[in-house]
Amino acid sequence: MSDQANRVWRLTARPESDRIDDALELETEAVPSAPEGGLLVRNIYLSIDPTHRIWMSEIDQYMDPVEIGEPMRGGTIGVVNRSNAEGFSPGDIVACQGGWQDYVAISAKMVRRIDRASNLPLSAYMGPLGNIGATAYFGLFEIARPRPGETVVVSAAAGAVGSLVGQMAKIMGCRVVGTAGSPEKCAWLVDDLGFDAAINYKDGDLIKALRETCPGGIDVYFDNVGGAMLNAVLTLINLNARIVVCGLISTYNDLEQGGDGPAMFRNVLMKRATIQGFIVSDFLRRYPEAFAAIGQWLETRLLQYRVDIRQGLENAPDVLKLLFTGDHSGKLIVQVSEEP
Amino acid sequence: MSDQANRVWRLTARPESDRIDDALELETEAVPSAPEGGLLVRNIYLSIDPTHRIWMSEIDQYMDPVEIGEPMRGGTIGVVNRSNAEGFSPGDIVACQGGWQDYVAISAKMVRRIDRASNLPLSAYMGPLGNIGATAYFGLFEIARPRPGETVVVSAAAGAVGSLVGQMAKIMGCRVVGTAGSPEKCAWLVDDLGFDAAINYKDGDLIKALRETCPGGIDVYFDNVGGAMLNAVLTLINLNARIVVCGLISTYNDLEQGGDGPAMFRNVLMKRATIQGFIVSDFLRRYPEAFAAIGQWLETRLLQYRVDIRQGLENAPDVLKLLFTGDHSGKLIVQVSEEP
Numbered sequence: 109m110s111d112q113a114n115r116v117w118r119l120t121a122r123p124e125s126d127r128i129d130d131a132l133e134l135e136t137e138a139v140p141s142a143p144e145g146g147l148l149v150r151n152i153y154l155s156i157d158p159t160h161r162i163w164m165s166e167i168d169q170y171m172d173p174v175e176i177g178e179p180m181r182g183g184t185i186g187v188v189n190r191s192n193a194e195g196f197s198p199g200d201i202v203a204c205q206g207g208w209q210d211y212v213a214i215s216a217k218m219v220r221r222i223d224r225a226s227n228l229p230l231s232a233y234m235g236p237l238g239n240i241g242a243t244a245y246f247g248l249f250e251i252a253r254p255r256p257g258e259t260v261v262v263s264a265a266a267g268a269v270g271s272l273v274g275q276m277a278k279i280m281g282c283r284v285v286g287t288a289g290s291p292e293k294c295a296w297l298v299d300d301l302g303f304d305a306a307i308n309y310k311d312g313d314l315i316k317a318l319r320e321t322c323p324g325g326i327d328v329y330f331d332n333v334g335g336a337m338l339n340a341v342l343t344l345i346n347l348n349a350r351i352v353v354c355g356l357i358s359t360y361n362d363l364e365q366g367g368d369g370p371a372m373f374r375n376v377l378m379k380r381a382t383i384q385g386f387i388v389s390d391f392l393r394r395y396p397e398a399f400a401a402i403g404q405w406l407e408t409r410l411l412q413y414r415v416d417i418r419q420g421l422e423n424a425p426d427v428l429k430l431l432f433t434g435d436h437s438g439k440l441i442v443q444v445s446e447e448p
Numbered sequence: 449m450s451d452q453a454n455r456v457w458r459l460t461a462r463p464e465s466d467r468i469d470d471a472l473e474l475e476t477e478a479v480p481s482a483p484e485g486g487l488l489v490r491n492i493y494l495s496i497d498p499t500h501r502i503w504m505s506e507i508d509q510y511m512d513p514v515e516i517g518e519p520m521r522g523g524t525i526g527v528v529n530r531s532n533a534e535g536f537s538p539g540d541i542v543a544c545q546g547g548w549q550d551y552v553a554i555s556a557k558m559v560r561r562i563d564r565a566s567n568l569p570l571s572a573y574m575g576p577l578g579n580i581g582a583t584a585y586f587g588l589f590e591i592a593r594p595r596p597g598e599t600v601v602v603s604a605a606a607g608a609v610g611s612l613v614g615q616m617a618k619i620m621g622c623r624v625v626g627t628a629g630s631p632e633k634c635a636w637l638v639d640d641l642g643f644d645a646a647i648n649y650k651d652g653d654l655i656k657a658l659r660e661t662c663p664g665g666i667d668v669y670f671d672n673v674g675g676a677m678l679n680a681v682l683t684l685i686n687l688n689a690r691i692v693v694c695g696l697i698s699t700y701n702d703l704e705q706g707g708d709g710p711a712m713f714r715n716v717l718m719k720r721a722t723i724q725g726f727i728v729s730d731f732l733r734r735y736p737e738a739f740a741a742i743g744q745w746l747e748t749r750l751l752q753y754r755v756d757i758r759q760g761l762e763n764a765p766d767v768l769k770l771l772f773t774g775d776h777s778g779k780l781i782v783q784v785s786e787e788p
Contacts, residue, residue: 170718334713343706353717366683369709369716373674376709377693377725378510385717 117208244272256281258327266293268439414438457548584612596621598667606633608779754778
C-alpha cells in the first residue's frame with residue numbers, strides 16, 4: 109500500500125455464479141479526509157467471509173446489497189490515522205466495516221475500540237473475539253441450545269465458525285461430529301480440537317458416515333453449508349432436533365435460484381424439529397457476554413483457533429474464492445497493511 | 449352395524465400413492481369381550497384425518513405405523529357397552545383410539561370421558577373440543593406465537609384445523625389470510641369466519657395472490673399442506689417469521705420419497721425464520737387448557753366450526769380419500785352407529 113493513495117475494490121457488476129473477478133475492480137483513489145466528528149482509519153486486516161458473496165448479489169437479503177460502484181463491504185481491523193472524534197487518537201486500534209480498501213473515513217459511532225489483552229495476536233479479534241466467535245457462541249447457545257450428552261453435528265467444521273462451534277459443544281459436554289473436506293482437516297478436528305469424530309464429506313456416502321459416527325441419532329445440527337449435508341442430517345435427526353441455519357455456502361453462487369430446501373422434509377414434522385435461520389448481528393448488543401466467555405476459554409486453552417492470513421489487498425478476490433473451494437485452513441484474513 | 453358382529457377394517461398392505469383401497473379389507477368378526485379392568489366400547493363416530501395415510505406407510509414416523517393385519521387406527525367417540533372398570537358404566541360417552549371398527553375392547557386408562565355441555569352436539573368433541581381444536585390451539589399459541597397486528601397465513605384454511613387456526617388468530621388481533629380449494633370455501637372463510645382474505649389456490653399465481661393479500665408480508669404461516677404453498681409463502685416472509693409444519697398433506701401419498709423441502713430456502717437464513725414441526729400429542733397433558741378456552745369461544749360464538757358427517761363404517765376408505773381431493777367441508781367424520 110501507499111501513503112499517498114487509497115486502493116479500493118469496487119463492485120462493478122453482479123457476479124454470475126463463482127465469477128467474482130468479473131464483478132470487482134481495483135481502483136486507486138485519493139486518501140479521504142477524516143470526516144467531521146469521525147476518523148480516518150488505515151485498514152490492517154480485512155475479514156473474508158462467505159457472506160461477501162451474498163452482498164454482491166441483488167437478492168433480498170439480511171442487509172442492503174452492495175450497490176454497483178460502491179466499495180466492496182467487509183469487516184476490518186485498523187489503526188486510527190487521523191481523528192476528529194473525541195476519545196479517539198491516532199494509533200488506536202478499532203474494528204469496523206472498513207471495506208475492501210486501504211483507508212476508510214468513518215463516523216466514530218461505527219467503530220468498536222479494541223482493547224487488546226496482552227497475550228493475543230491482533231488477528232484473534234477477527235476470529236474468536238470478533239464476529240466469528242460471536243456467531244459460534246450465539247448460534248450454538250441461543251439458537252441450538254444443546255444439552256450435555258446430546259449429539260451435535262457441525263458442517264464446515266474446520267472453518268472459522270464451525271471449529272469454534274464444535275469446541276464449544278464439547279465444553280458443554282456434547283458428543284460432537286464435524287464434517288470437513290480433507291483428511292488433514294478431519295485429523296485436526298479429532299486430534300487437536302477433541303471432536304469425537306470427523307467425516308470427510310468428499311468420501312462417499314454421507315448418510316452412512318453420519319449413521320456410523322452418530323449411533324444415537326442427531327440432536328443438533330449447526331449448518332454452515334446447506335445442500336446435501338442438510339439432507340443427510342435430516343434423515344437421522346432425533347425428536348425435537350434443532351437445526352441452525354448459520355450459512356448456506358453451497359448455494360451462494362446460485363442465490364438467485366432461491367436455494368432448494370432439504371429433501372426428507374417430512375422429518376421436520378415427524379421429529380418435531382426446528383430449523384432456524386440465524387444472523388449474528390441480531391445479537392450485537394450482547395457481544396461482550398460472548399467475548400467474556402470466549403476470552404476465558406482461550407486463556408484456559410479450552411478453545412483453539414486457526415487464522416489463515418493472506419498478504420495483499422490486491423489478492424482479496426482470490427482469497428474470497430478459497431472459501432468456496434475450501435483450500436484454506438481456519439479464519440481467512442487479508443493483511444492490508446502492517447500492524448503498528 | 450349389527451349387534452352380533454364386529455366389522456373391522458384391517459390394513460392388509462402398504463398402499464402405493466393414493467391407492468388405499470388396495471391396502472384395506474373389511475372383515476366381519478366376533479364382538480370382543482370387555483377385558484379385565486377395561487371396557488367394551490361401541491364406536492359412534494370415527495375421526496378421519498390426514499395422518500391416517502401416514503400410519504398406513506412404513507416410514508419412520510411420529511408413532512408406530514399400523515402393522516399389516518392390524519385394525520386400522522383412528523380416533524373415535526363411543527358409548528360404553530360393557531364395563532369391567534371402576535368408575536365406568538354402560539352408557540358413558542368416551543373418546544379413545546377405537547379404530548376403524550364397530551366395537552373396541554380397551555383399557556380404561558386409554559379412554560377420556562366426555563362430559564357433555566348441554567348445548568353442543570357430540571360431534572363437537574371430535575372437532576373443536578377434540579384433537580382438532582387442541583392442534584389449532586397449541587400449534588398457533590405455543591409454536592407460532594402470533595402477536596396482534598401480525599399477518600398470519602393458514603393453508604387448508606377451510607379444513608378442520610385451518611378454520612379454527614384462522615379464527616383463533618383473528619381473536620388474537622392478527623390479519624388472517626387463508627387458502628382453500630374452491631370459491632365457496634373462500635367465501636365461507638371471509639363472509640362467515642371473518643378472515644381478512646382468502647385465496648383459491650387453484651386460481652393461478654400463488655405468490656401474486658399472497659403479495660396482494662399480505663401487503664405487509666407474512667409473519668406466521670400455519671402449514672397443513674407443504675409443497676408449493678410453502679414455497680410461495682417463503683418468498684414473502686418477514687423478519688423472524690414463524691412457520692408451523694402441522695401437516696404436509698400434499699406429500700402424504702409420496703411419503704417414501706421423503707418430501708422435498710421448500711424452494712427459496714435462503715429466506716430461512718435471510719429472514720431468520722423458524723420452521724418447526726408440530727404434533728399435538730406432545731401437548732396431551734395440557735388439553736384441558738385448550739378446551740377451556742375453546743369452550744368459551746364456542747359459547748360466545750367467536751369460534752365457528754363445520755363437521756362433515758358421512759354415514760357408514762363401510763365407507764371409511766372413500767371418506768379418507770375426500771381429504772386428499774378436498775371434496776368435503778370441515779371436520780370429516782364417519783358415523784359408525786347411532787348416538788344413544
